[in-house]
Each structure stands twice: as C-alpha cells, then as structure tokens.
Amino acid sequence: MAAIIEVEGLTKTYGGKRGIANVSFSVEEGEVFGFLGPNGAGKTTTIRLLMALLHADAGAARIAGLDCWKQSLEIKRLVGYLPGEPALDPNLTGGQILEYFANLRGGVDQSYLKQLIQRFDLDTSRKFRQYSTGNKRKVVLIQAFMHRPRLLILDEPTSGLDPLNQQEFDHMVKEARDDGRTVFLSSHVLSEVEKTCNRVGIIRAGSIVRIGDVAEVKAIKRYEITITFASAVPAETFRTLEGVADVETLDHGHAVRLAMQGSADAVIKAAARFPVVSLTSYEPSLEDIFLRYYEADGVPAKEAQGVV
Amino acid sequence: MWFRSVFLKTLRDYRVAILGWGIGMGLVVVSPMASVAALVTTPQAREQLISIAQTFTWNADAIAVDTIGGYATFKIGTFIFLIAIWPLLAGSRMLRGEEDRGSMDVLLSLPRPRLRVALEKLAAMWTALLVMGVLIGLLAFAGGKKFGADFGLGEGLLFGLNLALICAVFGGLALLISQFTQERGPAAGWTAALLLVFIVLDMVHRVVPNSEWISRLSPVYYYNLSKPLVPGHGVDVGGMVVQLVLAALLSGVALWLFARRDVGGTVALPRWLRLPERQPSRALPVGDWSLRSVYARSLGTIAMPTLWWTLLIAGWAGWVVYVVQLMETKLSSLLSGSPAMINLIKNLGGGDVNVNEGFLSAMFIFLPLFLMAFSVTQVNLWSADEQDGRLDLVLAAHQRRLGVLLGRFAALATATVVITVITLLVSFASAAAAGLSLDGGNLAAATLGMIPLGLLIAAFGYLASGWLRTAADTGLLSFVLAAWFFISFIGPELKLPDATLRLSAFYYYGTPLLHGLSLTSVLGVIAVAAVALCLGTLRFIRKDIAV
Numbered sequence: 060m061a062a063i064i065e066v067e068g069l070t071k072t073y074g075g076k077r078g079i080a081n082v083s084f085s086v087e088e089g090e091v092f093g094f095l096g097p098n099g100a101g102k103t104t105t106i107r108l109l110m111a112l113l114h115a116d117a118g119a120a121r122i123a124g125l126d127c128w129k130q131s132l133e134i135k136r137l138v139g140y141l142p143g144e145p146a147l148d149p150n151l152t153g154g155q156i157l158e159y160f161a162n163l164r165g166g167v168d169q170s171y172l173k174q175l176i177q178r179f180d181l182d183t184s185r186k187f188r189q190y191s192t193g194n195k196r197k198v199v200l201i202q203a204f205m206h207r208p209r210l211l212i213l214d215e216p217t218s219g220l221d222p223l224n225q226q227e228f229d230h231m232v233k234e235a236r237d238d239g240r241t242v243f244l245s246s247h248v249l250s251e252v253e254k255t256c257n258r259v260g261i262i263r264a265g266s267i268v269r270i271g272d273v274a275e276v277k278a279i280k281r282y283e284i285t286i287t288f289a290s291a292v293p294a295e296t297f298r299t300l301e302g303v304a305d306v307e308t309l310d311h312g313h314a315v316r317l318a319m320q321g322s323a324d325a326v327i328k329a330a331a332r333f334p335v336v337s338l339t340s341y342e343p344s345l346e347d348i349f350l351r352y353y354e355a356d357g358v359p360a361k362e363a364q365g366v367v
Numbered sequence: 368m369w370f371r372s373v374f375l376k377t378l379r380d381y382r383v384a385i386l387g388w389g390i391g392m393g394l395v396v397v398s399p400m401a402s403v404a405a406l407v408t409t410p411q412a413r414e415q416l417i418s419i420a421q422t423f424t425w426n427a428d429a430i431a432v433d434t435i436g437g438y439a440t441f442k443i444g445t446f447i448f449l450i451a452i453w454p455l456l457a458g459s460r461m462l463r464g465e466e467d468r469g470s471m472d473v474l475l476s477l478p479r480p481r482l483r484v485a486l487e488k489l490a491a492m493w494t495a496l497l498v499m500g501v502l503i504g505l506l507a508f509a510g511g512k513k514f515g516a517d518f519g520l521g522e523g524l525l526f527g528l529n530l531a532l533i534c535a536v537f538g539g540l541a542l543l544i545s546q547f548t549q550e551r552g553p554a555a556g557w558t559a560a561l562l563l564v565f566i567v568l569d570m571v572h573r574v575v576p577n578s579e580w581i582s583r584l585s586p587v588y589y590y591n592l593s594k595p596l597v598p599g600h601g602v603d604v605g606g607m608v609v610q611l612v613l614a615a616l617l618s619g620v621a622l623w624l625f626a627r628r629d630v631g632g633t634v635a636l637p638r639w640l641r642l643p644e645r646q647p648s649r650a651l652p653v654g655d656w657s658l659r660s661v662y663a664r665s666l667g668t669i670a671m672p673t674l675w676w677t678l679l680i681a682g683w684a685g686w687v688v689y690v691v692q693l694m695e696t697k698l699s700s701l702l703s704g705s706p707a708m709i710n711l712i713k714n715l716g717g718g719d720v721n722v723n724e725g726f727l728s729a730m731f732i733f734l735p736l737f738l739m740a741f742s743v744t745q746v747n748l749w750s751a752d753e754q755d756g757r758l759d760l761v762l763a764a765h766q767r768r769l770g771v772l773l774g775r776f777a778a779l780a781t782a783t784v785v786i787t788v789i790t791l792l793v794s795f796a797s798a799a800a801a802g803l804s805l806d807g808g809n810l811a812a813a814t815l816g817m818i819p820l821g822l823l824i825a826a827f828g829y830l831a832s833g834w835l836r837t838a839a840d841t842g843l844l845s846f847v848l849a850a851w852f853f854i855s856f857i858g859p860e861l862k863l864p865d866a867t868l869r870l871s872a873f874y875y876y877g878t879p880l881l882h883g884l885s886l887t888s889v890l891g892v893i894a895v896a897a898v899a900l901c902l903g904t905l906r907f908i909r910k911d912i913a914v
Binding site for chain 2: 114
C-alpha cells in the first residue's frame with residue numbers, strides 16, 4: 060500500500076512558543092491511524108497543518124502525494140475534516156449547515172446524507188446554538204463523512220458522543236476502512252483507538268515519541284501478576300528473575316504483586332516451588348501504556364526505548 | 368489584583384473601551400469648540416449664528432450657542448446616538464454574551480449567588496461609564512481651556528456625569544431586553560431602535576408647541592435638561608435623579624429576571640407579544656438560496672444589518688432633503704450674509720451655500736460616515752469569524768482562501784450598493800414630496816459616490832485583520848474613521864496643511880451634491896481600496912488561520 064499521508068520533519072512554532080518540532084510519520088492508504096497525545100501535545104497543530112489552516116515553519120506534509128500547503132485545494136477534494144472544536148454559524152439549523160457544506164463541496168449524495176442523519180438520529184431542524192455538545196459533534200461528523208472522502212481527518216471525533224453514538228461512529232470507521240478509505244483520528248481516549256485503529260502514533264510536547272501497530276505498542280506492556288500462596292514466601296525469590304521489574308509483598312508475605320516486562324516463564328517456574336492459592340494477571344490497556352510514556356515528565360521508560 | 372472578583376475582572380475587560388470610548392467621545396465633544404471663535408468674529412456673525420441655531424432646535428436646544436460650552440452642547444445634540452453605542456453593546460453583552468460563550472455556566476458554578484455575580488458585573492459597567500464620564504468631562508474642560516471657554520472643571524465633570532447617567536439608562540435597557548432575547552445581537556438592535564425613538568420623542572417638544580408631555584416619555588429629555596457647559600444654565604438635579612432612577616430600575620428588573628430564569632434561556636413573553644415562529648423543516652435539502660455559496664451565505668448573514676443601516680442612512684438622507692425645503696426661505700436669508708457660517712458649512716462639505724443644495728451637501732457628509740461605520744461592523748464580523756474558528760470548516764470544504772475572502776467582500780460590496788441605491792431613491796422621493804428641485808446627477812453622485820469610501824474602509828479592515836485580532840482591528844478602524852472625520856471637520860479651522868487634509872477619505876468625497884464627483888478622486892479611492900484588498904488577500908492566503 061502507498062502512503063496517503065507523508066509528514067517529514069514538520070515544525071511549527073507560535074511566536075516562539077512550542078507547537079510541534081520535527082514531526083515525521085506516514086499513514087498507509089486504507090489504514091486507520093490513531094494519533095495519541097495529551098492536551099497541548101501538538102495533535103491539533105499537526106492536523107491543522109495537514110488541512111493547510113496553518114503554514115509550517117519547516118518540513119513537509121503531503122497527502123496523496125500533493126503538498127498540503129501548495130496543493131491544498133486538490134487535497135480538500137479528497138478529505139473529510141472534523142475539527143476539534145467545531146465552530147459554526149449558531150443561527151443555522153443542522154440541516155442548513157449540512158446543505159451549505161454539501162453545496163460548497165459541489166453537491167453530495169442526498170440519500171447517503173439522509174442515511175447518516177438517521178444513523179446518528181440527528182434532529183436537523185434545530186439551530187446549531189440549541190444543540191447539545193454531542194449533537195453539535197454529530198453535525199460535524201456527518202459533514203465530514205457525507206461526501207465519502209478518500210481520507211478522513213478527525214480531531215477527537217467522539218468527544219461528547221454518548222456510548223451508542225460512539226458505537227455508531229466505530230461502525231462508520233470500520234465501514235470506511237472496509238471500503239479502502241483511510242482514517243486519521245486524534246484522540247486521548249485510548250480504548251477508542253484500541254478498538255478502531257491499525258496503527259498508533261504517540262506525540263508528546265510537540266514531538267513524536269512512538270509509532271507502531273496497536274499490537275506492537277501493547278507488546279511493550281508492563282503487566283502485573285499477583286500470586287497468593289498458602290504460606291509466606293520471601294520476596295527475594297522473585298526479585299532477580301528475568302522479566303520482573305518490581306516486587307511488592309502483600310498480606311504479610313502470603314502474596315506478591317509483580318510488575319512484569321516480557322516473558323513470565325521464570326516467574327511461573329519459581330512460583331511452582333511453593334503452594335499457590337491463586338494467580339491473577341492484569342493486561343494493561345492503552346491508557347496504562349500511554350500514561351507510562353508521560354510519567355516522570357514524559358521521559359519514556361528505559362525498557363520501552365528502542366522498541367519501535 | 369484584576370482577577371480577585373467578578374467586578375474587577377469585568378472592569379479589566381472594559382479597560383480598552385474605557386480609554387478608547389472615553390477619549391474618543393471626549394474628542395467628539397471638543398471638536399465643535401474649535402470652530403466657535405471663527406463663527407463669532409463680529410456681532411453680526413454672532414447674531415446670525417444664534418439665529419441659524421434657532422432653525423435647528425429640532426436637533427437640540429439652542430441656548431447660548433455663541434459661547435463655546437453652549438455651541439458644543441448644541442452640536443452634540445443628536446450625537447447621543449453615537450455616545451450611547453458602547454453602553455448599548457455592553458449592556459446587551461453583559462449577561463447574554465457570557466451565556467452565548469458558555470462562560471456563564473462556569474461563573475455560576477462558583478459558590479456565590481447568581482444575583483451577586485450579576486450585580487458585580489453591573490457595578491463594573493457603571494464604574495466604567497463613570498470613568499468614561501470623567502474622561503469626557505476632563506477633555507471637555509481641557510478643550511474649553513484651550514479655546515477660551517468660561518466653564519470650569521466642575522462643570523466639565525458634571526457634563527461627563529450627565530452623559531454617564533444617560534448611558535447607564537440605555538445600558539440598563541439593553542440589559543433588560545437581553546433577558547428576552549436568545550442572542551445579544553437582537554437585544555442591541557432593539558435597544559438601538561428604541562434609542563432612535565426616544566431621540567425623536569425628545570425632539571417633538573422642540574418642534575411642536577405644547578407637546579412637552581410627549582417628550583417627557585423619553586429618557587433623552589431628562590438628559591437634555593442639564594447643560595452644565597452652558598454658562599449660567601447648570602444641571603437639573605431632578606433630571607439627573609430621574610435618569611439615575613430609570614437606570615437603576617431597568618437594571619434592577621433585568622437582574623431580578625436573570626436571577627429567576629434558566630441560564631441560556633429567555634423570559635417568556637406573553638403570547639400576544641411573541642413573533643410567529645417559523646417551524647424549520649426537517650426535510651433535506653432545505654433549498655435555501657443563501658446556502659449555495661460563500662457569497663450567498665455572506666449575503667444572507669449581512670441582510671438584516673443592511674436593512675437597519677439602510678433605514679438609518681436612507682432615512683437620514685430623506686429627512687434632511689425633506690426638512691431643508693421647509694426651511695428654504697429662512698435659510699437663504701440667514702446664510703447669505705454670514706461668512707462664518709459659510710466657513711462652517713464649507714468644512715462640512717457644503718461649499719457654496721447660496722442654495723439649499725449647499726446646506727444639504729453639508730448634511731450629506733454624514734452619509735459616508737454612516738456607511739463606513741456599517742463597513743466597520745461587517746469587517747468586525749469577518750475577523751470574529753476567523754478568530755472564533757468559524758472559517759476552519761469552510762476552508763476545509765474545497766474552497767480557495769481567495770474565494771472565501773472575496774466572497775465575503777463581494778457580499779459587503781453588494782450591501783453597500785443596495786444601501787446607496789435605496790438612499791438615492793429615497794432622496795429623490797423625498798425631494799419630490801417636498802417639491803425640492805435637485806440636480807439628479809449630483810444627487811446620484813452624492814449617494815453612489817459613497818460606495819468607494821465604504822469599500823475603502825472595508826479593504827483596510829480586511830488588510831488589518833491579517834495581523835490584528837477582532838477588537839484591535841475594529842478599534843483601529845474606528846480610530847481611522849474618527850481621525851478622518853476630525854481632519855475634515857476640524858482640520859480647516861486648525862489651518863492644517865493641505866497634505867494633512869488629503870489624508871482623510873472625506874477629502875476625496877468632496878462636495879458631490881454641488882459639484883458632482885471628481886473622477887480622479889473616485890478612481891484614486893478605488894485604487895487605494897483595491898491595493899489594500901490585494902494586500903489583505905495576499906496576507907490571508909498565506910496566514911495561519913485562527914492563531
């Protein structure tokens with residue numbers, strides 16, 4: 060598959076204040092790419108640069124081989140965009156807004172538009188100012204999908220949506236992926252990315268700290284094992300074993316909680332020498348992985364470095 | 368310090384307005400003072416000034432107009448409309464604006480009563496008005512000193528206080544109306560309309576005998592009772608108390624309603640007062656013409672403001688044309704032998720004052736001023752749209768930046784043309800109704816000739832919005848507009864060099880009602896506007912949006 064988004068050394072500052080620095084990544088056509096980062100990390104700046112709403116200080120960004128700044132008009136034919144904080148004319152109804160943007164795009168398939176409206180159960184007769192946050196998000200989501208774009212660039216798309224509509228959104232993303240379309244979505248809701256994305260990029264303080272498959276990112280997990288024994292077991296039994304990052308003694312030595320990195324083989328074998336009552340393992344969510352990247356002022360944990 | 372209370376924070380929000388509006392309006396008051404000396408050079412000229420002022424008592428009471436304080440008071444008669452704009456906007460925005468932005472929810476989540484929050488905001492607005500009043504009073508005093516007036520600092524400050532009181536009345540009115548409207552815009556619009564009505568009501572007793580009871584219905588009447596700058600006249604304490612009570616009453620009722628209604632909601636009007644609601648259709652496509660393009664959408668947005676400004680501009684033109692014919696005989700005899708008055712009228716753009724058209728020409732100078740003010744409000748919307756992120760999706764929807772900017776500008780140009788054409792038609796109709804014979808070509812030149820000026824200030828605004836945020840852009844344009852008017856109105860009296868006079872756009876408007884339009888001037892203004900628009904466009908297509 061060819062890359063539909065190519066970003067190389069993209070840099071943007073706001074009057075000396077940090078925006079993003081030397082950001083590089085690429086997104087293959089047909090994949091769903093999650094762009095993760097905490098507030099102020101540079102997700103929206105990157106997206107606004109892709110949409111030619113900002114002009115980069117350095118670096119290059121291309122969509123479908125077209126320069127994001129110089130050939131932005133051609134790019135916008137291909138793209139459906141959902142801004143992080145949608146601002147629209149508060150006096151227009153949802154229907155009027157959708158019609159306006161449909162006209163600006165030279166017309167859309169009305170039956171597909173109606174289908175989208177039905178899927179999100181949107182009342183198009185209300186003024187934008189009267190909509191709840193979630194309904195405002197629905198209007199802008201429909202606006203992004205309604206012309207069946209080749210690439211969807213969505214900045215925190217499910218923010219404010221209720222679980223039912225989040226589910227509907229997940230379906231729509233999957234349908235888009237099944238159609239061979241590409242989705243680039245930013246989020247700080249990691250479970251959403253885990254559900255819908257093939258690959259993930261993590262940005263922190265304006266720089267990309269990691270890019271990889273969702274599964275690959277999960278592979279760097281530091282998971283936990285809690286083992287309860289019939290009698291007290293010395294913690295030193297586990298402390299030096301391969302894969303053990305930390306040991307905590309519980310219940311007066313009758314249980315241990317182990318922070319694990321990598322294989323658990325040595326731990327299991329060592330535990331088998333004692334009467335085991337129970338053993339539980341906790342798989343980390345992307346949230347846990349994500350938080351680890353930003354702990355200690357965001358310096359990636361030692362064991363995670365170089366894994367990409 | 369400024370973030371210690373709602374009161375201080377709100378006062379901080381007003382700091383630019385306090386200085387800008389206070390000093391700006393202070394200069395408006397001082398402006399007429401400069402021309403008094405030239406108007407009363409001889410006893411005969413003084414008599415004529417008094418006499419002609421009597422002809423315009425519909426505008427304001429002509430008391431001691433041969434003194435600096437009296438003349439300034441007389442001249443700024445209807446300028447109360449201008450001075451009341453800020454409190455009108457501030458009042459409509461005070462609570463409703465916060466609700467629009469959603470910041471009221473956060474503010475009211477604080478552990479303090481809703482009424483106290485509103486009271487602190489109201490106190491901040493009144494404090495701002497008081498400081499503005501002091502600034503205006505100080506400037507009036509300074510201007511009086513400079514031009515040799517015989518009123519002191521106390522009178523100047525009382526003048527400012529009286530202005531602050533009438534402003535508080537209209538601020539309170541806007542605040543009250545905003546409790547019934549979903550947005551701040553209609554509240555400001557209705558208050559402005561009521562302000563006009565009240566100004567006219569106040570005029571009635573000066574024009575129609577035995578009709579003072581009608582004027583007493585207007586707050587402006589009580590404002591006009593006090594004339595601290597007029598020697599020996601002083602203030603009318605009763606009038607000031609009435610204004611204070613009115614301001615407190617209107618604001619008090621508004622806050623009482625606010626404390627009891629839903630945040631973000633409105634106070635329900637009785638059924639018979641409600642406008643019939645048009646039920647929006649759920650069916651798509653909506654089929655609305657204004658949704659077809661950026662240009663059409665911009666036209667749809669600008670339609671309502673255009674209607675209001677057309678009423679103001681065309682209404683002014685029609686009124687002046689009609690009134691001048693009624694006063695023809697008196698005007699002719701008064702103006703023919705007064706060199707000082709000729710000078711004044713000339714400064715205003717009147718040129719030759721031997722005919723009605725001369726006087727009309729002087730009055731017509733306000734038309735391009737109003738039209739340019741309309742342009743400033745529309746430029747404000749453009750930069751606000753960008754700043755608030757409303758252009759993001761439009762620019763993401765396969766639209767060239769150039770097309771978006773030019774679409775908006777074209778809509779403004781269309782509105783400008785509509786306003787001027789209607790003004791022309793109303794002027795013709797008014798002249799016909801009054802039996803006044805006017806040169807049709809010159810009348811067309813005087814009305815349609817405003818178009819380049821309207822577009823010029825708009826182009827400057829679009830250019831400046833490439834760098835400045837909304838408030839700064841609007842402030843800069845307002846300053847430029849005031850400076851141009853000041854240069855053209857006061858400049859000749861101050862013997863400013865011709866090169867300085869040429870800096871004002873009004874210079875190029877000339878006296879079209881008398882002498883037609885100078886093609887060179889028109890082309891010059893259009894060329895400057897085109898250059899500004901090109902530069903603005905170049906900036907816009909390269910700039911970061913909403914940063």
